[in-house]
Amino acid sequence: MSMSRSWLASRHAVLVTLLLIWSLAPMAWQLISSFTSSEALVNGAIPFEQRWTLIHYRELLSSDPPFWRYLLNSTVVAGVSTVLTLVLAVPAAYVLAQLPLRWRRGIRRAVMAAALFPYVLLFLALLELARNFQLGNRLFALALPYSALAMPLALLLLTAAFEGLPKDLDDAARLEGLTLRQRLRWVMLPLIAPASASTAILVFLFAWNEYPIALTWLSRSDLLTLPVAMARIAGSSIYSIPYGAYAAATVLGAIPLLLLVLLFQRQIVSGLTNGAIKG
Amino acid sequence: MTLSLNAITKTFGSRTILHNLDLSVGNGECVALLGPSGCGKSTALRLIAGLDQPDSGSISIDGAEMVDVPAEDRRIGMVFQSYALFPHLSVRENLELGLRMRGSHGAARDQRIKTILEVLQLSHQAHQRPSQLSGGQRQRVALARALLRDPLVYLLDEPMSNLDAQLREELRPELKRLMLGGSQPVVYVTHDQQEAMALADRIAVMRHGRIEQIGTPRELYHHPATSFVAQFIGRPQMNMLNADNGRTLGIRPEDLRLDPNGIPCQVESREWHGASQLVLLRCERGQLRLVCAGDQHIGENPHVSWLKTSEHFFDGQTGKRIDNQSFRFD
Secondary structure, eight states, X not given: OHHHHHHHHHHHXXXXXXXXXXXXXXXXXXXXXXXXXXXXXXXXXSOGGGSBOSHHHHHHHHSSSOHHHHHHHHHHHHHHHHXXXXXXXXXXXXXXXXXXXXXXXXXXXXXXXXXXXOXXXXXXXXXXXXXXXXOTTOTGGGHHHHHHHHHHXXXXXXXXXXXXXXXXXXXXXXXXXOOHHHHIIIIIHHHTHHHHHHHHHHHHHHHHXXXXXXXXXXXXXXXXXXXXXXXXXXXXXXXXXXXXXXXXXXXXXXXXHHHHHHHTHHHHHHHHHHHHHHO | OOEEEEEEEEEETTEEEEEEEEEEEOTTOEEEEEOOTTSSHHHHHHHHHTSSOOSEEEEEETTEEOTTSOGGGSOXXXXXXXXXXXXXXXXXXXXXXXXHHTTOOHHHHHHHHXXXXXXXXXXXXXXXXXXXXXXXXXXXXXXXXXXXXXXXXXXXXXXXXXXXXXXXXXXXXXXXXXXXXXXXXXXXXXXXXXXXXXXXSEEEEEETTEEEEEEOHHHHHHSOSBHHXXXXXXXXXXXXXXXXXXXXXXXXXXXXXXXXXXXXXXXXXXXXXXXXXXXXXXXXXXXXXXXXXXXXXXXSSOEEEOOGGGOEEEETTTOBEEOOTTOOOO
């Protein structure tokens, strides 16, 4: 009994370690590469003490425009997209959760279809829109397609969160004399905070990573978002591939997200499991 | 203050939950809606609260029509079966939220909350979350919230069904003191006939969306209008025997007595409850439950009889009461 249990435990430990290596190794590789000199990256014979450098970071931050500019652009776009999405999706999800089951099912299917639609197929159409409404080369305008594309997923998650709240709570708050606005502000929103936090992270992440729309909507180099800037770094020279600079950009680009996730870790985990239980 | 429901009908899809329900509750009166689950009693409560809308009929409080008044503005003090306390707020904040939103401020509000916490012995729990409270404490917070609503009507939806038997007995007098003392009409939904008998001035026994009978606990006990009411009120259940002319004869277990000249029976099983005992008997006409004092000796083959005045006759088909000329009740 105890033998089989310890055997099981060690097997789990091995599996977890393998999984961690599998998912963390690329990031560790990038982190190490970002501090490795360009010579050392292609020449393994260079001795260990002479391999390390900060030159990639220094170059990134002193280029024109400096790399932090892209970080700022992406933060602004992702932040605005997230706020816009939540502001629209939270009330919509509340209303959706109140509808009769029959309607809810139909609407949920439509929203699900929209959430699963490969948005890359839309980018030409979106480019037309950008041209017609002169939305090109405007940073805030990017938040419009981003919010629209993130909306279906946000709706699904938030509707599930509202459906998970006991109906009695809303009823009790009504009988206490609270208006709809007061109920949302003082009862419903605090209770769905975990789901809102995980939704916000997912929307932010989507906007942070989005490439094709940003590539086609933005051309001015001081407006580029992170993924587009990264691609430019990677393709900046036909003679060499700037592994080191690219790795440093990866590290800098990941830091804000890591901070965000660490900050909201508890809400995210409880928000995701909450959704999992509701189905 | 009075509450009255006139010809209320409510359907969900093709199912009719309430048929033409009439009910009036007087000043300070407590009426219990008693019935099995699915009889429509909770639906009736939600309609009075304004949480659902009736298909037709009217609901009025003090003569003012309420059907078009939203739940927020009806001034209803309701206690939910689930308590429905706000889980993210402390006990104090739970009580404060409604008052604050309704525009009550400052020292007067704080004093009201302090007083009610003291009255309900919750002062030490003021800063705890509902999840940290026991069932009885949650129940008292729910009561406190309803009391602070300054309601025109109190509605209680199975307020004690999640508590254990001992706690229920402890809370009953408290409930009586706090809610049933005022001038507000109280509607109390329960499936527990003992609770209804203990708390209500009148009981409305409901079945399939209709009120089968409404009356004081004594009226229902001594003069049940149907065999359903007869079996729902009083524990253990009334004995039902087939009588002549397609009638059913009902005799309460506590009206049976040992009598050497009575009908012969055999003991099938016994339950001893201390002060009383319940004996299941088999006689020629069927099964009989007998309740008598706990210390009484009953052999294996007792003979039992009953007084003519304790007989209840019901129509075997409709279940309606057939009044016996010799019948008297007090």
